[in-house]
Amino acid sequence: MAHTPLELIVLIAGPTASGKSAAALEIAKALDGEIVNADAMQVYRDLRILTARPDAAEEAQAPHHLYGVLDGAERCSAGRWARMAAKAIGEIRGRGRVPIVVGGTGLYFKALTDGLSPMPDVPEEVREQGNRLFDGVGAAAFRKEVLSRDPGMAHLKENDRQRLIRAWEVHEGTGTPLSDWQKQPREAVVSGDFRPAVLQPPRxxxxxxxxxxxxxxxxxxxxxxxxxxxxxxxxxxxxxxxxxxxxxxxxxxxxxxxxxxxxxxxxxxxxxxxxxxMTWFRGQALDWPVFETPEKLVSHFVMK
Structure with missing residues (x-):
């Protein structure tokens, strides 16, 4: 590729079991890169096997970041991940190497490329209070309470526990509805020459x-x-x-x-x-090139 490592950020997205992690490893070896996890479950250390985290042999072939870094008792939002990823990318660039971000969590990629809405941190005790309230009153009553505070969350369904609690805790912790925070201009977490691709095998x-x-x-x-x-x-x-x-x-x-x-x-x-x-990436990553096999995806980055 004609771009220097300090500019380039490779993004490899795709559904589970598509072969994207193996493809990312081949690209990392070819481009002198380091891999950054963008999978919402692989950030947790408790489930190495069940989340298909890279094994020791794979990790020995290229440096891997943000795999198994959080305890299962924690919650990782797209914002928290994006800030961790930006730090890892900065460190990789500092070593003169290419960051290769790989995973299947579309909202993580969106946070990295589009930036984050400015929003203060919400204390953990407020989040715990929201969880207790949800459990105490039930999904329907909790959603009604959220909409009384923030009508802009009307698109959230009763079974969307995580986002309902997020809307409640933001209003409770800041006094401002989440929908108002989301209307503010996004702030970039990292800049660079994003080079994305989606690995999407036949169904x-x-x-x-x-x-x-x-x-x-x-x-x-x-x-x-x-x-x-x-x-x-x-x-x-x-x-x-x-x-x-x-x-x-x-x-x-x-x-x-x-x-x-x-x-x-x-x-x-x-x-x-x-x-x-697959549906998410088709609807959100409209301009990302799509490849049906890991081999074609690797060639896209390595042969240029």
Whole structure:
């Protein structure tokens, strides 16, 4: 490529099980790059197997950042991730290397490329208060309370717990509705020559990869990982507790589902999640080039 490492930021997005992490590793080796995670579940250290985080052999081939950096008891928003990513990208550039951001969380990429709405931090105790209120009054009453404070959140559904609580806590903690904060000009978190791409295999091939990956995860003892997570007795509303495979295998461990049914359900939900990811990238990343295979994506960056 004709661009210097100090300008270039490679962005590789795609649905789960598409092969994007392996592609990012090949690009990192070719471009003297370092990899930055943009997957909302891979930031947590509790589920290395079930979230398909890179293993030790892969991490030895190129530096990896923002994988397993947060405890499962924490919550990671797009804003928090973007600030961590900007710091990592700055450090990578300082070493004269190419940052390669890879993941499947579209809102993380959007925060990085479009910037963040200016918003003060909300104290953790306010967030906890919102969670307790949601649990106490129920989803319908909580949503009604949110809309009384911030009518601009009317698009949020009752089952969108995380965003409803976010809207409530921002108003509670700042006195200003979240929709008002979001109307303010976004502030850039990082600047550079963004070079994006989406890896999107044919649907049937992707779905087969989703199913095969979960089979392999069970062979690698993903059940123990879930058992250890459940032993921590974390708040069920935490993101890590909703990670793909956790609810299904937790139901098996509780004696509610046979293992084969839990696996089939986890595979089905993973395929549905991959479909939602593909839909998001088609609608939001309109000008990003799309590649059906990891090989074509790698060639796009390495052969220029």
């Amino acid at each position: 049937e091939a992707l779905y087969a990869n989703c199913d095969r990956r979960l089979d392999l995860m069970l062979e690698r003892d993903a059940l123990k990982e879930v058992r250890d997570l459940l032993a921590r007795k974390l708040d069920p509303s935490l993101p890590v507790m909703k990670s793909l495979g956790v609810p299904e295998f937790a139901a098996h461990l509780a004696g509610e589902l046979p293992l084969d049914e839990a696996l089939a359900l986890a595979q089905q939900n993973t395929r549905r999640f991959a479909k939602r990811q």
